[in-house]
Amino acid sequence: MSRCVLIIERALILTLWYDRFGTIYSAGPFWAPTHIRNALFSVSSIVMICLYRIRSCSQAPRIAFDRETVPSDRLSPFDGKVKDRKVVDEAIPVIAESASNLYQFYSLDEGLLVLPSAAVDACEELYYSGYLGNQILKLQDRDRSFTGLNVVEFAPPDKRGVAPCRVDAFFRPVFRIVSENPSHLYCIEGLGDQSVQFKRCYDANGFEGLVFEEVWSGS
Numbered sequence: 157m158s159r160c161v162l163i164i165e166r167a168l169i170l171t172l173w174y175d176r177f178g179t180i181y182s183a184g185p186f187w188a189p190t191h192i193r194n195a196l197f198s199v200s201s202i203v204m205i206c207l208y209r210i211r212s213c214s215q216a217p218r219i220a221f222d223r224e225t226v227p228s229d230r231l232s233p234f235d236g237k238v239k240d241r242k243v244v245d246e247a248i249p250v251i252a253e254s255a256s257n258l259y260q261f262y263s264l265d266e267g268l269l270v271l272p273s274a275a276v277d278a279c280e281e282l283y284y285s286g287y288l289g290n291q292i293l294k295l296q297d298r299d300r301s302f303t304g305l306n307v308v309e310f311a312p313p314d315k316r317g318v319a320p321c322r323v324d325a326f327f328r329p330v331f332r333i334v335s336e337n338p339s340h341l342y343c344i345e346g347l348g349d350q351s352v353q354f355k356r357c358y359d360a361n362g363f364e365g366l367v368f369e370e371v372w373s374g375s
Contacts, residue, residue: 204375205323205346208355208368210330212263216365219262219270219295219302222249234267235338236308238291247296248304261365262302267339268293269330271365273301285329285357307341310334319372323347329354343368 221231230243252262258278262270269286273294276282286305293304309328311321313335321333327348332338343354350356355368 203346204373205344206370207319207321207323207372208343208345209371210269210341210343210354211367211369212261212266213365213367216261216263217253217255219250219252219264219297221264222251225249232265233339234265234306236267236310236332238308239293239306244291244293247294247301250295250297250302252297252300252302257362257364259361259363261363263365264304267307267341269305269307269341269366270295270302271363273303276303279357279361281351281357281361285352285354289328290330305330307332311342319374323372323374342371
């Protein structure tokens with residue numbers, strides 16, 4: 157006689173005995189011992205957390221400030237500092253290439269995320285997963301409106317040296333890291349509410365123009 161042990165819903169154990177003719181006899185189900193239940197629940201609760209650096213991909217359409225109208229030193233670089241309201245209260249003139257996809261991120265200066273304003277209006281999820289809480293820039297190319305996200309949130313470094321930042325105690329959809337290049341942007345997958353995870357929103361809604369480079373993963 158042989159035995160097969162099945163674990164049902166991580167806590168119940170069902171033992172199946174079967175003979176050489178294939179006839180099955182069951183015993184149980186009964187509750188697993190406490191130490192087994194605790195171990196099973198511990199394994200099932202492990203969540204993988206990934207930290208990504210966000211960059212423009214090489215195929216992303218270009219967009220640039222109209223330097224004849226806006227002096228470059230009044231905007232660049234984008235390193236987490238809030239821009240002067242005298243500059244950003246009104247629409248900033250830009251020159252942009254055309255793109256067929258509404259949900260398209262454009263390549264401008266490093267450290268700034270740019271996409272059509274219509275995409276932000278059409279995708280409420282994007283607003284909560286990236287734009288809420290940061291400085292919004294209004295960009296204008298003739299009859300086309302764009303929205304720029306100037307990220308002003310910084311994640312503190314992980315003093316334990318486990319990850320580049322405190323992934324277990326800090327969560328913003330898009331952020332910079334105190335100890336890293338301030339023009340670099342990051343996001344986390346696997347931590348916090350899924351509805352406000354920037355990469356999940358990007359993938360689920362068919363956005364284009366960005367590259368997510370994994371820089372750390374753990375649990």
